[in-house]
Amino acid sequence: MDGMFNENFILGCSAIGAGLAVIAGIGPGVGQGIAAGHAAAAVGRNPGAKGDVTSTMLLGQAVAETTGLYGLLIAMLLLFVKPLMP
Amino acid sequence: MGTGMLLSSEDLGFMIEGIFSFQIGDHTLWITTSHICTLIVLLTLIIFSFFAKGAIKKGADVPGVFQNIVELIVELLDKMVSSTMGWSAYKFRNYIGTIFIFILFSNISGLFGLRPPTADYGVTFPLGVLTFTLITVCKFKYQKPIGVLKGLCDPWPFWLPINLIGDFAVPISLSLRLFANVLSGTVMMALVYGLLKVVAYAWPAVLHVYFDMFSGAIQTYVFCMLTMTYISDAVGDEVKA
Known part of the structure; x- marks a missing residue:
């Protein structure tokens, strides 16, 4: 049993886990795209409010990005800190 | 290995490295690249503010280039704060302006070959805690303890634990957002420089x-x-007293 779960096995599984964790980036990508699309529509309807629309969009996008960043953090922890290593 | 978050002994450019250590009792304290880079950023800002103060004190009628720049920065920050905060802007101008300039210089310091101090969770978390303290103090000062309790039991009283978690998530999400963004930039630049070596010539400027x-x-x-x-x-839209 001990021979099966050696360090290389854990390292490989950590790399696979890191890859899976970064899939979290799909959500923020879709969300930011939707926000940018609606902002473009808003500017088209009311070009005078371009500054306000842009800053609101950037703020919302940055908040939406957080979930993706959590996935990225997990991936980095798995790859560089290696918490699963004995 | 395992001395702390991202403080391992690998040779990959973007890690926080210990410069030297000293003993206090049975604890080992490390002075790391984050300390040094924060100090460099702070020194730059202090020297800048020293000159800025001199320029404003002299206050020529026809402002020179430097005085113009300083006035521009202050006006921009003031406009940003007062357009978002309304009547309470005048109280928080200094705080917001200070953290704005500090974080901006920290993030940009990657251009000058430093490891950005904000890519260390030990720098961003105190910033988040500072904001959280300010929010809590303002809540208790302007809404009175009764108002705070009412806010916590907002729709129904049994919502209290969820509201509490929501309150305490604020500094964590604030600091993690800044940390992860800057760290991902730092890591990607280090990978470009470290893995591509000769091929990484001149064009990484775009990435920078x-x-x-x-x-x-x-x-x-x-x-x-x-x-x-x-x-x-937290302050609420109370009329200026």
């Missing part, structure tokens, strides 16, 4: 513009914007 300047400026703006929104939420 994106990761250090654009992303850094956006994250600074977002951090300050969220801080202002939370604080003006």
Whole structure:
């Protein structure tokens, strides 16, 4: 049993886990795209409010990005800190 | 290995490295690259503010280049704060301006070959805690303890634990957002330089513009914007007394 779960096995599984964790980036990508699309529509309807629309969009996008960043953090922890290593 | 978050002994450019250590009792304290880079950023800002103070004190009728720049910065920050915070802006101008300039310089310091201090969770978390303290103090000062309790039991009293978690998530999400953004930029630049070696010649400048300047400026703006929104939420729209 001990021979099966050696360090290389854990390292490989950590790399696979890191890859899976970064899939979290799909959500923020879709969300930011939707926000940018609606902002473009808003500017088209009311070009005078371009500054306000842009800053609101950037703020919302940055908040939406957080979930993706959590996935990225997990991936980095798995790859560089290696918490699963004995 | 395992001395702390991202403080391992690998040779990959973007890690926090210990410069030297000293013993206090049976604890080992490390002075790391984050300390040094924070100090460099702070020294730059202190020297800048020293000259800025001199220029403003002299206050020529026809302002010179430097005085113009300083006035421009202050006016921009003032406009940003007062457009978001309304009547309470005059109280928080100094705080917001200070953290804005500090975070901006920290993020941009990657351009000058430093490891950005904000890519260390030990730097961003205190910033988040500072904001959280300010929010809590403002809540107790302007809404009175009764108002705070009412806010916590907002729709129904049994909502209290969820509201509490929501309150305590604020500093964590604020600091993690800044940290992860700057760290991802730093890691990607280190990978470009470290893995491509000779091929990484001149063109990474474009990446620097994106990761250090654009992303850094956006994250600074977002951090300050969220801080202002939370604080003006806590202060409420009470008329100026």
